[in-house]
Amino acid sequence: MPLRRRTLIAAGSASAALLVLCTFCNGPIDAASTGCGAAAPAASPPAGGYTRPWAAAAPAEEEPAGLGPEEEGVTGDLNGDGEDDLVVFPVMEDMMDPGEVRLSGAEGEEAVQSLNPVIADSGVVADIDGDGYGDLVANRTGPSVEDSGREPGRLTVFFGGPGGLERGPVGELTLDSPGVPRDSAEGDRFGRVLAAGDVDGDGRDEVAAGVNRPVWEGRLPRGMGDLILLHGGPEGLTGEGAVLLCPESAGAVPFPEKGESDPGLLGPLDYDSSRGLPFMADVDGDGDDELLVKALLDRGRQRTGDPEWGFDLSGGGVAALPSAALPGDG
Numbered sequence: 001m002p003l004r005r006r007t008l009i010a011a012g013s014a015s016a017a018l019l020v021l022c023t024f025c026n027g028p029i030d031a032a033s034t035g036c037g038a039a040a041p042a043a044s045p046p047a048g049g050y051t052r053p054w055a056a057a058a059p060a061e062e063e064p065a066g067l068g069p070e071e072e073g074v075t076g077d078l079n080g081d082g083e084d085d086l087v088v089f090p091v092m093e094d095m096m097d098p099g100e101v102r103l104s105g106a107e108g109e110e111a112v113q114s115l116n117p118v119i120a121d122s123g124v125v126a127d128i129d130g131d132g133y134g135d136l137v138a139n140r141t142g143p144s145v146e147d148s149g150r151e152p153g154r155l156t157v158f159f160g161g162p163g164g165l166e167r168g169p170v171g172e173l174t175l176d177s178p179g180v181p182r183d184s185a186e187g188d189r190f191g192r193v194l195a196a197g198d199v200d201g202d203g204r205d206e207v208a209a210g211v212n213r214p215v216w217e218g219r220l221p222r223g224m225g226d227l228i229l230l231h232g233g234p235e236g237l238t239g240e241g242a243v244l245l246c247p248e249s250a251g252a253v254p255f256p257e258k259g260e261s262d263p264g265l266l267g268p269l270d271y272d273s274s275r276g277l278p279f280m281a282d283v284d285g286d287g288d289d290e291l292l293v294k295a296l297l298d299r300g301r302q303r304t305g306d307p308e309w310g311f312d313l314s315g316g317g318v319a320a321l322p323s324a325a326l327p328g329d330g
Contacts, residue, residue: 029214035181036213036226036246036254043312043319046284050325066102073099076125076134078160081105085164087136089121096121096141103164113165118156125160126196126205128232133160137207137237139191140172152176153190155209157236171236175211179239181228187220188212190228197280197289199229199313206231206313208245208278208291213254224254225276225293229313243318245291245311250320252309283325288314290321 031037064075066086075084083104090097098116120138128135140154152175158168175184184190193210200206207230212221229243247254280289292310310321 028216031213031246031248031254034213034226035244036224037248039251040249040311040318040320043284043321043325045322045324046286048285050283051285072121074123074125076136078125078134078136079103079106079162079164080133080160085125085134087115087123087125089123091121099123099138101136101165106164110163115158115165115169118158118169122192122194124194124196124207126207126232127198127203128157128205128207128236129159129234130202130204131161133162135159135232136165136168137191137194137196138169139194150186152184152186152188153192153209153211155191155207155230155237157232173230173237173239177239180230180242181244182211185214185221189221189223193276193278195278195280195291197291199280199289199291200316201288201314204232207237208280210276210278213246223276225252225309226254227278227291227293229291241316243313245318247293247309249318250309250311283310283321284312286314290314290325292321292326 064073064086067073067088070092071088071090073086073088075086077083078085078101081104085104086102087099088102089099096119098114098119100115101113103111103113115136115138118138119141121141123136123138125134125136127133128137136158138156138158140156141151155173156169156171158165159170160166173180175182175188175190182188189210189212191209191211195208196205198205208227209230210223211226211228213224213226215222215224225247227245229245230237230239231241232238276293278291278293280291282288283290283292290310290312292308294308308326310326312319312321
């Protein structure tokens with residue numbers, strides 16, 4: 001049996017020394033044991049080439065307009081009036097409160113709808129049940145900022161309609177739900193990053209949920225760019241047919257760069273998600289959306305690993321998109 005290792009790392013200055021105790025068990029976890037590593041076949045390029053509608057489809061790194069200094073949010077049409085509504089997630093310095101929907105074009109009390117009792121720190125608007133109205137998929141968290149990073153991720157759905165949010169929250173999906181790959185764990189960050197689109201042409205949007213990967217025994221999972229594709233229906237999201245998608249399957253190097261010897265220096269604080277930004281767009285013109293991931297800067301620097309990758313998920317399969325379909329090609 002491998003020995004348990006304890007490493008003491010010292011960093012100092014002229015005035016003081018900082019001691020950080022690093023503890024981890026049994027070393028690194030093989031990526032294949034997490035469901036990652038197998039390469040997907042290459043997608044066949046369309047006869048007319050890839051359209052690459054990045055400028056129009058890729059979400060901006062900036063927050064939507066209309067948010068306060070301690071608010072985050074997403075936009076989408078929940079009531080079917082053709083205008084984007086604003087979903088707000090209040091994030092205070094220490095505590096988190098239930099969010100709200102601010103409906104465009106509405107006035108008075110009807111203009112604001114609370115997400116109570118759900119406390120969420122992120123979400124995406126998608127037509128989960130195929131009725132033509134946007135629905136809100138929200139990442140449920142605990143009542144504090146610390147809980148947000150540590151608690152296993154939970155996804156729930158509010159269904160939209162002519163009056164905005166009309167039903168929900170419905171269901172609660174975790175990594176322990178039937179059919180969902182991997183197991184719930186502290187710091188799994190399941191659903192902290194979300195994207196949505198119709199990948200199979202059935203009229204219902206699928207949701208891609210980010211998830212941290214177990215990397216070192218005894219440490220919290222780390223953001224490597226992994227995603228789980230989820231399907232929905234009239235009762236919310238389901239694990240039936242869920243697919244784990246890793247950068248390696250698209251021929252990309254995950255975050256952080258391979259070969260990094262990480263003994264878990266940040267200990268229990270090392271739970272931040274990767275800076276990969278997923279979104280969906282029809283880049284081959286077949287009417288179905290493809291799943292693409294664009295890397296963002298980490299503390300002002302480009303992350304190690306590949307800057308982008310993507311998958312064609314039409315027909316129930318998984319195929320890796322070539323560089324011609326990705327933004328780094330031009």
